[in-house]
Amino acid sequence: MTDFISVLDRMIADRKKMTSPLYQTILAGKATERLLQGFVQHRWPIKSLWTRNILGIASNIDDYRIRRLLVENIYEEETGALSNSGRHLNTFADFGAAVGVTAEQLENAPIEPETAAVVTHNVRVCNSRESHFTSGVASVLLLMEGQPPIVDGAGVSMLSVMRDIYELPEKGYEFFVHHASADEGADAVSELEDEHAEAARDLLRRYCTTDLLKAQAVDALGKALELRHRHFDMILATSYDSAEPVFRHGAGQ
Numbered sequence: 001m002t003d004f005i006s007v008l009d010r011m012i013a014d015r016k017k018m019t020s021p022l023y024q025t026i027l028a029g030k031a032t033e034r035l036l037q038g039f040v041q042h043r044w045p046i047k048s049l050w051t052r053n054i055l056g057i058a059s060n061i062d063d064y065r066i067r068r069l070l071v072e073n074i075y076e077e078e079t080g081a082l083s084n085s086g087r088h089l090n091t092f093a094d095f096g097a098a099v100g101v102t103a104e105q106l107e108n109a110p111i112e113p114e115t116a117a118v119v120t121h122n123v124r125v126c127n128s129r130e131s132h133f134t135s136g137v138a139s140v141l142l143l144m145e146g147q148p149p150i151v152d153g154a155g156v157s158m159l160s161v162m163r164d165i166y167e168l169p170e171k172g173y174e175f176f177v178h179h180a181s182a183d184e185g186a187d188a189v190s191e192l193e194d195e196h197a198e199a200a201r202d203l204l205r206r207y208c209t210t211d212l213l214k215a216q217a218v219d220a221l222g223k224a225l226e227l228r229h230r231h232f233d234m235i236l237a238t239s240y241d242s243a244e245p246v247f248r249h250g251a252g253q
């Protein structure tokens with residue numbers, strides 16, 4: 001059992017975000033305005049569905065304690081009420097605004113095939129009866145909450161690069177203060193995310209108990225990892241040209 005969960009954790013670590021050229025480019029301080037705008041617009045359709053994906057999982061959980069943890073997680077996501085902030089998705093929109101993406105552009109965010117494939121996978125494993133919800137726990141919930149910090153070898157994080165290199169104002173980088181991105185060293189995943197990842201592992205220990213379910217969960221995670229990296233590669237391929245100037249907030253207008 002522990003072994004099964006450590007297999008999932010290892011799969012996630014082996015293909016963590018920092019293994020993607022997209023994140024490497026952003027962390028290296030080489031992102032252009034068009035890349036950061038494309039990043040926000042292409043990530044948006046997936047991020048917008050996150051809370052509903054997790055609610056789909058929660059509806060299957062008969063264990064009150066674990067269901068309550070998921071509901072609290074989603075309540076905080078949707079309202080920011082537990083941390084006295086705001087809806088988390090709005091802070092991602094604020095990041096978008098800081099790099100020049102308008103609310104109208106987010107409402108009409110492009111859905112490329114690589115994005116649609118991720119969305120379709122997430123809905124299938126979390127919100128449909130086509131697969132067992134434990135596949136959703138492994139390939140959506142654990143993948144997100146168990147994501148290692150996005151930090152490069154020199155200790156640069158999404159937070160520090162947004163603040164110090166791209167010079168975003170505080171409102172523009174607030175999203176990264178709370179999401180696997182803080183820069184107090186390699187263990188800088190927030191306590192909340194640690195707790196959420198532990199809840200996902202609890203769920204798997206409790207409900208992913210047969211060889212078939214375990215195999216399906218491993219399959220689903222493998223597929224999710226493949227699809228998300230294709231989605232990341234699409235963003236870099238369609239939105240990046242290294243000949244364009246590197247983005248600086250407030251420059252060039």
Ligand SMILES: [Fe+2]
Pocket residue numbers: 077088179
């Ligand atoms: Fe969040």
